[in-house]
Amino acid sequence: MATSLSMLGFATDLPAQQGPEPIPGAETFGPRWQPAGTAQFDLGPAEGRFRILVSLPDQPPPEEGYGIIYALDAGWTFGTLRDAVRMRASPYAHSGARPTVVVGIGWPTDTLIDFDRRGPDLVGQGTEGPGRAATLELIETVLIPRVETALPVDPAHRMILGHSFGGAFALQARAERPGLFSHIAAGSPSIWTDAEALFAAAGPGGAPVLITIGGLETPERAAATGAPADRIARLIERDMFGRAERMAADLGADFVVFDDVGHGASVTAFLARAVAFLWAAE
Structure with a gap:
């Protein structure tokens, strides 16, 4: 049986998110549109709240339960993932x-991105927000139980x-929550941002992993396309590729x-490949 948003206990009558000032004349086209089957709510302590978006599939859950993707940086990932899973599962x-359910994890801003908190909350760099460890704890002990108590999910x-x-x-x-995902x-x-710890924890086995990178994230390729010197210097220092x-x-x-494609432009291709990776060999 299909699960409605109201059954999840999520507010479905929230006002549309406020975006940038409208383009002059855009109001002539009609009211703002919001995707159907999508809910939002805020989660976490007052000093470090996150905005959560949940997109439900059009179809009822299969016997095994829905697949589910918990996606960081909802402002840049949620919309594309929502479309990708719906198209692929059609x-x-x-x-x-x-x-597949998509759960976007963002911040309570107009864009769902908060540049002051993003570093501390995701990689522990900076001073704003509760920190990376607290973010992971919130996902494991609060977000996942809230969503998966209401929805039939295939772990x-x-x-x-x-x-x-x-x-x-x-x-x-x-590395820190083996078996959770x-x-x-x-x-x-x-x-x-934490190369020593990440490589120390790396090893075969465990959950399958997909890693993608843009071809222009090598200093040589970036230089050949005329990238500015400071960008090339960062690529050398960080050794992204x-x-x-x-x-x-x-x-x-x-x-x-x-x-x-470079760092930012690789996002859309990465998201599409991630959906395929989740359901590979199915």
């Missing part, structure tokens, strides 16, 4: 994917997903390079 897609298809800082967070979650997806992970490749080898992970 009965017309013949992809083998089953209906064999429970993914944690993140890009950049979020990718490093996903790798840390694998069935699949790990890390796009262009910022391993440089080299560390991602080494981490994939250490973990026995799937390693995918998206040619001709």
